[in-house]
Structures are given as structure tokens and as C-alpha cells.
Amino acid sequence: MADAAYNDKYPSLMIAHDALEGLQNSMDKYPLWDATVKANIKEISDVIKDSIEVPIPKDMAGGYTHTRHKNNYLNAQKAAVLYQITQEEPYAIYVRDMLLEYAKIYKDLPLHPEPRSYARGKLFWQCLNDANWLVYMSQAYDAIHSYLTPQEISILEKHLFVPMADFLSLETPQFFNRIHNHSTWGNVAVGMIGLAMDNQELIDRALYGMEIDSTTIGQKDNDGGFIRTADQKAGFLANLEEPFSPDGYYTEGPYYQRYAMYPFLVFAQGLQNKRPDLKIFEYKDSVLLKAVDALLQLTDSDGDFFPINDGQKGMSYYSRELVSAVNIAYYYGSRNPSLVDLAIKQGQVQLDQTGLAVAQAAANGNVKPFEKRSLMLRDGSQGDEGGLAVIRSDRQDLELLFKFTGQGLSHGHYDKLSYSLYQDGHEVIPDYGLARFVNVEQKNGGGYLKENKTWAKQTVAHNTLVQDEKSHFDGDYETGAAHHSQLEFYDFAFAKAKIVQATEQNAYPGTSMNRTIAMLQVPGVDHDVVVDILKINSNESHQYDLPLYYQGQILQVNQKVKKGNELKPLGTQNGYQHLWKSGVATANSDNTTLNWLDAYKRFYTATMATSQGDQLIFVDLGANDPFNNLKTQPGVIQRKSTTKEAVFAMAIEAHGSYDPVSELSSGAYGSLSNLEIVSSNEDYIGLVLTTKKGIMQMLIVTLRDHEKDTDHDMTINNKNYKWTGPYWYGQIN
Amino acid sequence: MADAAYNDKYPSLMIAHDALEGLQNSMDKYPLWDATVKANIKEISDVIKDSIEVPIPKDMAGGYTHTRHKNNYLNAQKAAVLYQITQEEPYAIYVRDMLLEYAKIYKDLPLHPEPRSYARGKLFWQCLNDANWLVYMSQAYDAIHSYLTPQEISILEKHLFVPMADFLSLETPQFFNRIHNHSTWGNVAVGMIGLAMDNQELIDRALYGMEIDSTTIGQKDNDGGFIRTADQKAGFLANLEEPFSPDGYYTEGPYYQRYAMYPFLVFAQGLQNKRPDLKIFEYKDSVLLKAVDALLQLTDSDGDFFPINDGQKGMSYYSRELVSAVNIAYYYGSRNPSLVDLAIKQGQVQLDQTGLAVAQAAANGNVKPFEKRSLMLRDGSQGDEGGLAVIRSDRQDLELLFKFTGQGLSHGHYDKLSYSLYQDGHEVIPDYGLARFVNVEQKNGGGYLKENKTWAKQTVAHNTLVQDEKSHFDGDYETGAAHHSQLEFYDFAFAKAKIVQATEQNAYPGTSMNRTIAMLQVPGVDHDVVVDILKINSNESHQYDLPLYYQGQILQVNQKVKKGNELKPLGTQNGYQHLWKSGVATANSDNTTLNWLDAYKRFYTATMATSQGDQLIFVDLGANDPFNNLKTQPGVIQRKSTTKEAVFAMAIEAHGSYDPVSELSSGAYGSLSNLEIVSSNEDYIGLVLTTKKGIMQMLIVTLRDHEKDTDHDMTINNKNYKWTGPYWYGQIN
Numbered sequence A, B: 001m002a003d004a005a006y007n008d009k010y011p012s013l014m015i016a017h018d019a020l021e022g023l024q025n026s027m028d029k030y031p032l033w034d035a036t037v038k039a040n041i042k043e044i045s046d047v048i049k050d051s052i053e054v055p056i057p058k059d060m061a062g063g064y065t066h067t068r069h070k071n072n073y074l075n076a077q078k079a080a081v082l083y084q085i086t087q088e089e090p091y092a093i094y095v096r097d098m099l100l101e102y103a104k105i106y107k108d109l110p111l112h113p114e115p116r117s118y119a120r121g122k123l124f125w126q127c128l129n130d131a132n133w134l135v136y137m138s139q140a141y142d143a144i145h146s147y148l149t150p151q152e153i154s155i156l157e158k159h160l161f162v163p164m165a166d167f168l169s170l171e172t173p174q175f176f177n178r179i180h181n182h183s184t185w186g187n188v189a190v191g192m193i194g195l196a197m198d199n200q201e202l203i204d205r206a207l208y209g210m211e212i213d214s215t216t217i218g219q220k221d222n223d224g225g226f227i228r229t230a231d232q233k234a235g236f237l238a239n240l241e242e243p244f245s246p247d248g249y250y251t252e253g254p255y256y257q258r259y260a261m262y263p264f265l266v267f268a269q270g271l272q273n274k275r276p277d278l279k280i281f282e283y284k285d286s287v288l289l290k291a292v293d294a295l296l297q298l299t300d301s302d303g304d305f306f307p308i309n310d311g312q313k314g315m316s317y318y319s320r321e322l323v324s325a326v327n328i329a330y331y332y333g334s335r336n337p338s339l340v341d342l343a344i345k346q347g348q349v350q351l352d353q354t355g356l357a358v359a360q361a362a363a364n365g366n367v368k369p370f371e372k373r374s375l376m377l378r379d380g381s382q383g384d385e386g387g388l389a390v391i392r393s394d395r396q397d398l399e400l401l402f403k404f405t406g407q408g409l410s411h412g413h414y415d416k417l418s419y420s421l422y423q424d425g426h427e428v429i430p431d432y433g434l435a436r437f438v439n440v441e442q443k444n445g446g447g448y449l450k451e452n453k454t455w456a457k458q459t460v461a462h463n464t465l466v467q468d469e470k471s472h473f474d475g476d477y478e479t480g481a482a483h484h485s486q487l488e489f490y491d492f493a494f495a496k497a498k499i500v501q502a503t504e505q506n507a508y509p510g511t512s513m514n515r516t517i518a519m520l521q522v523p524g525v526d527h528d529v530v531v532d533i534l535k536i537n538s539n540e541s542h543q544y545d546l547p548l549y550y551q552g553q554i555l556q557v558n559q560k561v562k563k564g565n566e567l568k569p570l571g572t573q574n575g576y577q578h579l580w581k582s583g584v585a586t587a588n589s590d591n592t593t594l595n596w597l598d599a600y601k602r603f604y605t606a607t608m609a610t611s612q613g614d615q616l617i618f619v620d621l622g623a624n625d626p627f628n629n630l631k632t633q634p635g636v637i638q639r640k641s642t643t644k645e646a647v648f649a650m651a652i653e654a655h656g657s658y659d660p661v662s663e664l665s666s667g668a669y670g671s672l673s674n675l676e677i678v679s680s681n682e683d684y685i686g687l688v689l690t691t692k693k694g695i696m697q698m699l700i701v702t703l704r705d706h707e708k709d710t711d712h713d714m715t716i717n718n719k720n721y722k723w724t725g726p727y728w729y730g731q732i733n
């Protein structure tokens, strides 16, 4: 495949040689392009005035040497691109000199002194960051290649790039030869430098993995993830094959998908430029392009990724990885004008032919609003391992994420059938996310905190069922990884009822869980009503806890809440040890309602169809937290004791707001006067919502036979209902 | 004084008759004016389509009848103004018909059924709201007066306005005849309708109060405020005289000043139009105009009032009262173009000649940026009862409010020498504000909560000294009202050190407190350092607690914090019963540092010059709160036990930020390596700040002899310092 003319065609990796002339004559035409180039020139022209610094590696994430090496690769990549666009030598000199500095020290570097990673790097504490360095530096190298002398090229390749590529693969197979985002970075680092050097051996190693390595089946990394399983595949193509579902969902979740997309996409772009025969963007039915769409849809309305699994809140489609993703998907995809809308929001483009094309489209008004939709994303490489549903309201900026995926590799949480709810880009019913402060050195050097395992991953940290105060799969990763939840049915076709049902049979052996989540329009009510029905059947009696975490301050509870004069943790393990028990109420009526106000001055109400004797346990996160690693988070747990079968039913409304300037409340109360399970058997659940105006709406969901064309016929309260399909919803009075 | 031609000259109260022609030919020239008129037309043209509803009063604040009557007067006032501007009859008809409906029911109305106010109203649960109604309705009546028949005028005056004016004054002297914002509303209500009706008796009653009333000296209202003191003055002029300081500070604080300014200013405008001989805007050296400036300066950088005393957070200069205030101050003041800048931010103007003038200035570009400054506002009608200082940084958007006022009438808190700190309009070191959800019916009908007294007013709720776990003046209002703190010196002239010192001798008999707060520039440090030195001398040994409330999550403490497995309240009374004791550290080094991150991803550090054995008690607000009335609020209390003399010294830095999108920390740590009291005697305190780069800065403050021209000479650590004036600040190495 090697082409003898390669050296004449530099740059070739990201910036296509053919595109050079266009890029060099691109200024003062396309505002988005100009803005990006000028911002980069402003930033980098300052940077290259400072002396180059390549310190001996010492610090953890957030510390000085870590940040320096990270800034070095980010700056070098930008400078190299600016060299190609402006043809101004100082940019090339800066990159050349920096790379030569690295070449001086690299071969003699020992492993990084910080020993805590399963795969220690040399420049950074973990190989992952070294791979990041190489992915960016490969681009920098490629872009200044034409400026280098043959001797400089030889020094860099022999003393820096080949040794680093070998270190990241041959010398650390536990890092390179996995199905994991770490390995993707490793594969791409090796592949990118392979492409830049035209080194077929490295390219093949990147694409297909190493055939033999020294890892052992069953070995795990320091996050508890498998390093090697039986029949394990490896390499870039395997990492593209396995973790991505046919819908483009990446099994680790959007936070890591965002992180992984950058290497996937830049390597794809490099391959497309240098190995178009591979048709990488068409691979697996264009999964890379689908993945960009999936990722963009897995954001709240201000662009923040839903923080499921180990996701840090606040990461969004404004990240540099998504700028790149949007541009690449536009250019190598169908030139979708709604991606241009996002690029305009992002305010910058990737500095190559992809970004130029986006900026041209923006300048030409070839733009359509980017629209969010309700969607189903299947999980699993074949799309048959559960999934993720996003339900969006047509009348409010209300977004609900329902998760019934597989485990999600080592960054997955024990959160089967959990959900989270967002309004106007703010959390209403939050997912806790991770217990980590990425790159905040004060907190364990920016690494995962112990509480990620003791709290964030545990089931009780999520809005889903906990049986007998134990986490799903007893918190065992291997068991969790062997199973997945199951989609039963979904229907998003009608604004008046968007509905999903999923089941989980394995989280608690002998217990089956069926959860239906719907967003309903109710006559006479101007906002949607989120309905949540969770039915549990077990072959033995258990205690069932259903936590509901909320943001804000409870204003009113329609039950007497007993709050004691001291606080104790709710339990001793599985996350319960981190919850202060702040109050308890015993349900003495059919409905329990909570009304609260959040920091954005919105009013919410949860109406729970509690049964006599159910407990409502009010909790505050923060117990057993010696280093103050946990965030504050209030919640309420519905508890049903010693029962085989149970149905939890709840309605959640986002119904009003308070204006602290006019000091007026509007819509301070929910619309429902009653919520009642009127029927529950093996085949159906019937739920009636009654509004304060007296309207009664029934939702009947099927628990079996969900086909679209199946006819159903049932009688509830002496009234007969006949319908076709998985659910019936309508007024009954 | 009455002018026989009055009836021909309507409108006359707010809209000057002379201005009518200009107002009626004002459209399509001045965008701000157009925007306001159009927004009002859009709102009110919908409103007047609905049928008029004047329900029999029943509900508390936030409830239906309360909100209806409130909307009625707001809508009627707007409609009446639109009638004058557009000359369209439906607006006048709406107001006329509504007023006639009120006239039908008013005379037979009993007191409002809710008995909890010391001065129950008829339309609302308290006279205060009835007075609001009349202040707005007087304007509405005046503006449609020319549309009414003599018979209608007679009905309205006899059956509605005179009875209501008499009810609010003669029949409720405990409401009308006080020095209090309630009385201001009462006075203005009576005065406005008096002006509108040309009723001299009512005008005089409003201006000068009632000579004889049935209240008793020492009687108090339901907030604990005095209704009548010996030698009490009353009426509008007395209410303008007493609570306003010569600097325009209103002793209740900005939240109530905002509320009171509206009646003060609209009545002043009415008087200026109908009784220009009174020269009301020049009264007390133009105190009304100074008050508008003071109020605008008492806001954080996004316009929110500093929430001292009973202030609800989020109230801001965007409120309708401040739109009115800015416009009136512009028109009747010096036509200050920086007020036009604020009006543009507010996005609306008052619909009369004042707002038209502002909109014209905006359209003509007669605008200067509104600038915040460091300022001193004296308290007390003579300006000799302590005060309030706002220190603003020249390099950061950092604002510090230091409070050493008098008690502030019944809405005052026991917070002598307390301070709060803001960055970019967000709280860093917050003042708790009040314990109330104004107009949120779920919370005690929107009224004050019990926790306002048990927590919000108590000293421990503030960032100031608590002796022996008791509040200042033992929480006794009468004692507090008899005293005030004392300004010692201030100097805001130099950016490198802005400094204030104040003392309090009476909060704890036998104990004197001297607090110096400074905002310092330190060489080599790019942000300011806030320094806080609190020196206490007592004739007996006491326990001294200095709380520091912060917003966010503590990342690091340089001491071992013991956190137990259960939480108990820190005390049993005076606010301590509401604090969970979440951890404790014992100072074992000279400095204790806390590093935290807030919700806006800013890093802060507090460096405390603790002494061996000092305790640091970590607290979380929320204990003994059965109805969940308290907000979450973390804090740390420095405790010094059994000592007569003590010096607390602390430095606070706002030094960096975290970006969750790039995941980069910048400026994660503070700049100081040491903070030390190197000298403390009766005359001076010397504090040395040492930076991590090794720079040592000394601040010496005088404790006596603060005159600008006093020469000082002292020796610290064998080095002699000579200077003139109240402090010395400079590098010493």
C-alpha cells in the first residue's frame, strides 16, 4: 500500500495536500474560519515567544509537568497547522525545536515516577496521556514535515516516534491490546505516527492489534476493567467494531464517547486521506458518522452530555473534540447543514479542509437549525444489548434519559433502568455522575476518588430500584458485564404520549424489574406529565428502595415528616453509608406529594402512588466522607418492605417558576389530584391520573406481547378497553 | 394651596399635564420608549379583554385573592397610563369599571379574615398591601380622571378612596404613624389619593402624620419592631428625615430601601407636579436623589442588592421600583447620562415624562457607562450612627460589603461588623439574607418564617464574632436599636490598599471589637488579597467564634479534619441549634488554609492565622428544621476558648477557575505561604503576608489616632516604621 511519492505530498494526515492551496487563500472570506485562525494566531504567537520547556516528568494530572506536556502537544499541533495556513516559519521552528527537545530526552526516560496506573506512561503518569501526546504530535510532525531536513526527520523518528510507538504497544500490551477507550488512544497514536512516517508495520499494528502479547486472560486494570478476555480482539478496527452499537452509541457512555471520538475521527480522517481504499467512514454502515449524531443527541439543551456512567458534568459539545467531530462528520458525511448550525454555536472550526468547508457553508447561509429529537439508541455491537432512550417534550424544554444498557465496560455504573430528567439544560432529577475532579490536583491528583466506587457506581446513587440495600449484580463487574437490560417497546410517534418500557432480569437473581417511562400530555394541563411505573416480581420477599434525587429545596410534603435531632447514615455499605438519613415519613394516604423549588426558581411536583405503610426516607449525601469528596445531593427514597411483588408509580411535573425580581410565583403547584394503579397483573398495568380540574386519564401498558399489531382487550373497573399495540392512553371520564 | 383649576389639568399626579402632548406624539422615535409602550400594550390589551374580577378577600400572600387584587392595581395603573398615551377609550373603561367594582364592595368589607398582622388590611391580610393598592390606584384614578363623569368621581371618592384613606390612617394609627417602611406606604397612599382628589386634609395628614393617635409608647408590631417610641415623629417628611442618612442610605438596608423608594419617589414626583413649592427633591440636601445612587451602588455586579438584614436574594435593579427610581432620578436630578446606561440595561422606562426623557437621551446617545465604586455610606439621620462600606477591586470583579450600621429597625439583623464578598455577581462569602419565600404560598403563605428569628437574624448566621454562643445585644431588639457601631477610618484612594476599620463596643457589654477589612494588591500576585483582622478585648474571659460561610465545596484543608459517623447540632439556641457540626480540626500550625471550588467553577483560598489550640468547626445549616425552611449553607467556625483578648486574622483570595469543557484548572491555589500577626498592642496591629514567591508585605493598622495627618512611629521585629495616617502597607523584604 505504501506510496513512494508520500514524502512529496506532505502534509497528508489531517490537512490533505490537495487542500493546501485553498487553505492558504482562505482568509477574509468566511467569518467562522477567520475567527478561528485569528484566535489561534493570537494564542500561539504569544506561546512561541516563550522559551520551549520540556521538563522531566514528575507530577500527577493538574500538576506542573503534566500541564506543561499537555500544553506542549496542544500548542505544537496548533502551531504546525498555522504554519501550513500562513506559511510563516516561526511556527514551524517552534514545533521542530520542541520535537527535537523531546527527542533528546525520550529514549532515556524511565517510567513516570507516579506508580498508580496499570499502564504507567513516560511523559505522564499513564500511557493514556502519552498516547494523547502522540496523537497530537503526529499531526504537528506531519504538518511541518516539509520544513524538516532529512537529518531532523531521522532523529525524530529514531529517537522519539518509533520508540514511543513501541513503548505504547509492544512494551505495554495491557494498554494497547484491549477493547477500551484507552486502547483506542493507543491504537490511534501508533497509527497516526505510522501514517505520518509511512510506516506500514505501525499502521497494521494500529489497525489490527498485536497478535501475541503478555497479558493474561482475566487480568484487570486499576479501574477494575478487564484487560484481556477470552477471544479478545484488538486494534483500531476491533475497537470500532465492539463498543459501538449499530446506532452509533458507544457503550461507555457519552462522556467517554466524546473522549474516544477524537482519536476515532482524526485517525479516520488520516486513513481517508492516505488509505482511501479502506473506506473507513463507511465502515459498519457508517458507524462513525452515526456516532457523531448519537453523541450530539446525548446532550441537554445547552449542550452538556448526560453524565451517565463515569461522566464529569459540564463536558459538552463545545469541547474541542466535538468541534473536530462536527467538522469531520460534515465533510466526510452528507454535508448536513444542521451541523453548520452547531459549528456556529461552537464559534470555531477545525483548521483544515473540513473546517474550511463548514465555514464556507456558514458564510453561504447553508445552515439549518440543529434539532434534538426523542430517540432510541441500542447498545451492544449487534444492537441487541439493551439501550438508551431520550424522550423530549414537544411543549417544554424537558428531556428525559432512560438507561437500560449493558454494563458499559469499566466506567459503567450499577444503574439498570435508571433515569434522569432535565429542564432548560438544568438537572431536575439528576444522575450523580462520577466522583472525580478531572485535572484538579487537590483531589487525588485529578484521578478517580475512592467514592467513585463506594458511592457513584452503586445502585443507590441512581434513580432506580435497590433490593435489600445491595447494588445490581452485587456490585460485581464481571457479573454485570455478562448481562444487559432489555428494551420491551417504545413509541415516540405521538406528542401526547411518548413511552418506553424496558426490563431487567439479572441485576437481582430471582427478581424481575419492568419499568415504563412516559411523557404524557393531559387535557387542561399546559405542561407534560412524566410518568414512571416500576413493577417488580420476585420469587422471594425483599425490601425495595426506589431513590428519587432532586435538585433544590423541598417546599411542601403532604405527609408528616419526622426529622430527628441527630443524623446517622442510612446504612453501612453499597453506598448507603454515604447517605445521611434526614427524615422519614410513613405514607398514610394513597398519594404522597413533594413540591420543590430549584436554584433556577422552577417549581416541581412529584406525586407518588404510595401504599399504606410505605416509608419515605429523606436523605442527604455526605456521610462517611472524610475528605469532602462528595457533592451535596438531597433525595428521597420510597421503601416497600418484605414483599415479593411491588409496583412503584410516580408522576413528575415541571409546572412553574418564581421570579425573585417581581416576587411573583406562577404555577406553584402541580396539576394532579390523584395518581392510582387501578390494575396490575402479569399482562397489564393500568394507571389513572386525575387532575385538579377533574379530568381522568388512563394509561394501560402491556407487560407482554408488545407488538404493534397485537390486539388487546381488558376490563378495568367494569369498563372494557380494546386497542392495538403496546399501550392505551386516553380520557376515561 | 388648592388650585381651583385643578380639574381641568388632569392628569397631574405622575404624568404632568404639560407633558401630555409630548407623550401622545412619542411613538416611533425612541426605541426604549417604543419597546416599553408596546410591551405594555401587548400585556394590557390582553388583560382588558378578560372580565374584571374583584373577589372578596380571603387568601394570604401567594393565594388567589391576594394575587388577583395585586394584579388589579398593577394592571389598572398601566392601563390608565396607556389611556393617556394612546387616548384609546377601552383602557379608561377598564380602569373605571374596575374602580367602580371596588367602590361597590369597599365600605362593607370587614377586616381581612387572616388575623396574623398587627395592622390587618381589608383587601389584603395587612394594611401594607392595601396601601400599595392605593398608591397604584391613585395614579390610575388621576390618569383617567378626565374620562370620568362627575357622578362617577363622586362615587369613587365617597365610597372608595376617602374611606380607604381614613382606614389606612385614622383607623390604623399603629400602621400609619410610625417611622417604618410600612408607614411610608401608608403616608404615600393617603398623600397620593389626596393629591389626586385635591384633598388638602389628606395631603397634610400624609406629609405630617396624625397628631393624636391611640397607640401606646413601646407598643410593637408582629415583627418585633416598635410602633411608637417617645417623641415619635410621623408622616412622610419624618419618614424621609429619620431613616435616611445624609448619604442616602436607608437604615433598613437596600432590599427594603428598594421597596420604600417607590412610594418615596412617586409621591415626590406627584408633589413636584402639584406642590412644586415644597421643593421635595431638594429636601435634606437632595437626599432622595442620593438615595437612588446609594441603592444602585448597593448591588453586586449583576445588579442584585446585597441581601443584608431581611433581604431576599435575587431582588435587583431590574425591579419595577428601580426602573421608576432611575427615571425619576434622571429627570428630577442632574440628567446624569450614566443613569441612561442603567435604563438601557433595564430595557424599559417609566411611562411618563421622566421615562420619555430617558428614552430620548438613550436614542440621542447621551449615555455614559454606569460605574460602580468603592464607597462609604453613613447610617443614621445625622450620618453619625456607623455605616456601610463597599470595597471594589480595580483588577477583579470582586466586591466586599462591610456592615457597621445601626440596628436597621425591625428588619435589622444582629450582625455588627459582619461582611460578605462577591465575585462576578456571585456570592463568595455570603450573607444568609432572610428566612422567607416572599409570595410563595407553600411557605407560610409567603410570610416570614420562624427561622428568620431563630436563624437568619442571629449573629452566628453572619460572618462576624459570636461571644459565648450568644447573639449581639443578646438578640434583644430594643438594646440593639439603642446602639450602633462606629466607623474608625477608611481610605479607598489607593488601588493597592483599600481599607476600612470599624468598632463595636455595645454588642457584648465589657467587650470591644475592632475589625479592619482591606483589599490589598501584593507584588507578584495578579489578584487582590482580602485581609480581615478582628481584634477583641474583654474584661472577662470568653469563648469567641468567628464563622466563615462559603459557597461551594471544600477541596483541601491543611489540617486533619475529624468527621464523625453521626451529626449533632452545634448548640441549642441563638442559631447554633440549626447548625449540624460536620467536622472539627484543631489548629496545630500557625496557618490554617481552606481551598474550595464553587458552583461557578472558581477556586478560592482562605488563609487563617490560627493559634495553637484554636478549633475549626465545620458546619452545615439545616438542623432543627422540621419544615425544611432553611437553605443549605456550609461554613467553618474558628473558635478561640477562654480568653480575654484575641486577634483573628484571615486572608481570602479569589484566584482561579476550572473549565469543565477543557477540563483545565488555572490558578488552583492561593498565593500565600504565610500570614502572621507580628505585633498587636493597644495602638497597632501588624500583619505580615508572605507569598509563595517569598515576597513579604506588612500591613500596620492604627487602633487609635486615625487622623490623616497623625505621624506614627513604631518598631516591629527590630525594624522601625514611620508614617503618617491611619495605616502603613508595603514590602518589607
Ligand SMILES: [Ca+2]
Residues within 6 Å of the ligand: A300, A301, A302, A303, A304, A425, A426, A427
Ligand atoms: Ca446543562
Ligand SMILES: [Ca+2]
Residues within 6 Å of the ligand: A620, A622, A632, B620, B622, B632
Ligand atoms: Ca447538606
Ligand SMILES: [Ca+2]
Residues within 6 Å of the ligand: B300, B301, B302, B303, B304, B425, B426, B427
Ligand atoms: Ca448576583
Ligand SMILES: [Mg+2]
Residues within 6 Å of the ligand: A307, A308, A309, A310, A413, A415, A431, A432, A433, A456, A457, A462
Ligand atoms: Mg451514575
Ligand SMILES: [Mg+2]
Residues within 6 Å of the ligand: A307, A308, A309, A310, A413, A415, A431, A433, A462
Ligand atoms: Mg450512571
Ligand SMILES: [Mg+2]
Residues within 6 Å of the ligand: B307, B308, B309, B310, B413, B415, B431, B432, B433, B434, B456, B457, B462
Ligand atoms: Mg443577615
Ligand SMILES: [Mg+2]
Residues within 6 Å of the ligand: B307, B308, B309, B310, B413, B414, B415, B431, B462
Ligand atoms: Mg444581615
